[in-house]
Amino acid sequence: MKALSPTATTTTRSSAPFPWAPVSVLGFAWFLAVSIELSPAGLLIGIAGDLGVSIAAAGTLTTFFALGNALLVLPLTSLALRFARRPVLTVVMALLALSTAVVALTPDLAVAGVSRFVGGACYALICTLFPAIVLRVAGPGHARRAITVVFTATTLGTALGAPLASLLGAVTGWRPVFLGAALLVVVAGVLLWFVIPSVREHVEEGLGLVRTARLPGVLRVAIGWSLVMLAHFIALTYLDAYLADLGVPRSVTGVALALTGAGGIIGTLLIGRVTRRTLAPALLLAPSLVVLGFIVLASAGGAVGVILAGTTLWGAGVAATVVAYQQALLLTGARAPETATSIGVLLAQAGFAVGATIGGVTIETIGIRAIPLVAPAFVLVSIVIALTLLPTISRAERARA
Numbered sequence: 001m002k003a004l005s006p007t008a009t010t011t012t013r014s015s016a017p018f019p020w021a022p023v024s025v026l027g028f029a030w031f032l033a034v035s036i037e038l039s040p041a042g043l044l045i046g047i048a049g050d051l052g053v054s055i056a057a058a059g060t061l062t063t064f065f066a067l068g069n070a071l072l073v074l075p076l077t078s079l080a081l082r083f084a085r086r087p088v089l090t091v092v093m094a095l096l097a098l099s100t101a102v103v104a105l106t107p108d109l110a111v112a113g114v115s116r117f118v119g120g121a122c123y124a125l126i127c128t129l130f131p132a133i134v135l136r137v138a139g140p141g142h143a144r145r146a147i148t149v150v151f152t153a154t155t156l157g158t159a160l161g162a163p164l165a166s167l168l169g170a171v172t173g174w175r176p177v178f179l180g181a182a183l184l185v186v187v188a189g190v191l192l193w194f195v196i197p198s199v200r201e202h203v204e205e206g207l208g209l210v211r212t213a214r215l216p217g218v219l220r221v222a223i224g225w226s227l228v229m230l231a232h233f234i235a236l237t238y239l240d241a242y243l244a245d246l247g248v249p250r251s252v253t254g255v256a257l258a259l260t261g262a263g264g265i266i267g268t269l270l271i272g273r274v275t276r277r278t279l280a281p282a283l284l285l286a287p288s289l290v291v292l293g294f295i296v297l298a299s300a301g302g303a304v305g306v307i308l309a310g311t312t313l314w315g316a317g318v319a320a321t322v323v324a325y326q327q328a329l330l331l332t333g334a335r336a337p338e339t340a341t342s343i344g345v346l347l348a349q350a351g352f353a354v355g356a357t358i359g360g361v362t363i364e365t366i367g368i369r370a371i372p373l374v375a376p377a378f379v380l381v382s383i384v385i386a387l388t389l390l391p392t393i394s395r396a397e398r399a400r401a
Helices: 020-042 044-051 060-080 085-105 109-138 143-172 174-195 208-213 218-237 239-246 251-274 280-298 304-332 337-365 368-400
Strands: 002-004 203-205
Touching (some): 020 044, 020 085, 020 109, 020 143, 060 337, 109 143, 109 304, 143 251, 143 304, 208 337, 218 239, 218 280, 218 304, 239 304, 239 368, 251 280, 280 304, 280 368, 337 368
Antiparallel strands (some): 002 203
């Protein structure tokens, strides 16, 4: 497998202007991809009725997208690294647009499911290739700011993707929403071709998956990230049921989810400031916010204001964790950034699935009220792992300097 050497980064200095055009387009493309991933959540009733299936069956469109991501992230990343980045991005965006358009046009759930699987595979490559491309475009002087800008866009996609799809779908129907998203992906793909520069790159034999995982800190960062995502999905999957058990109005769930997204935007911006000088404190601060949010939620009882404060803190912490741990993967895996990121994406996806399962087991064995108490236990383990990472991160930052 061919991969870029550490010397392949761009030589942009901090005195050069910030590359707003390519970074903004990368952020826009990632925003669209996240929104496409989450769109079915706000359109399930319309999809189910139009395709003549149950809501549960329509929900498999989200499952197929996640499967395409989890199952193909490693082999597709390995394949993509054999080619120049700009043509790869063009193919990825074209396939994402095509798969989304097929979902919009097909009358068959099976065809839609296969198309969503393809879309998930495209999204896997976006997750693994975009961060390293951002670093190369921005250069070392603007790297952390560029990462923060791009991840702010992805957080906006997480916060607004499903609500926007639901709002537009109520007016136009679900098919025009998917078709419009496909057209926007085409626009983003064309813009990427023009704004991503062709960097003269020195190519050398890549490290491969196993050697990348053995780089100091890479596997620990990926595991720490996955534990926070696991905890996130323990709580997120059963938040509606938990709030219903507390006896609060059903409308609180929607507000709580919206504030989780709003908190994510705040967390992304906050962690960008924290990481300007050094990354190490962010690896402790971000998951600590998640723990604090869960504690507030667990102690809220039926107090709606406290519940909403807890979900806001929780959302801020999760988004900050994604940004901080993504940067940590790029730092510790600097010799093979795309492969290191693919390891993180794979384990994070595993965390999603395992988290939902553990949440279900918790409800059956302990009870629904234990959800915000069980979830932070996994985050605390990630904090312990982060403590062991501090010397590794410091050494990597000194080496990069």
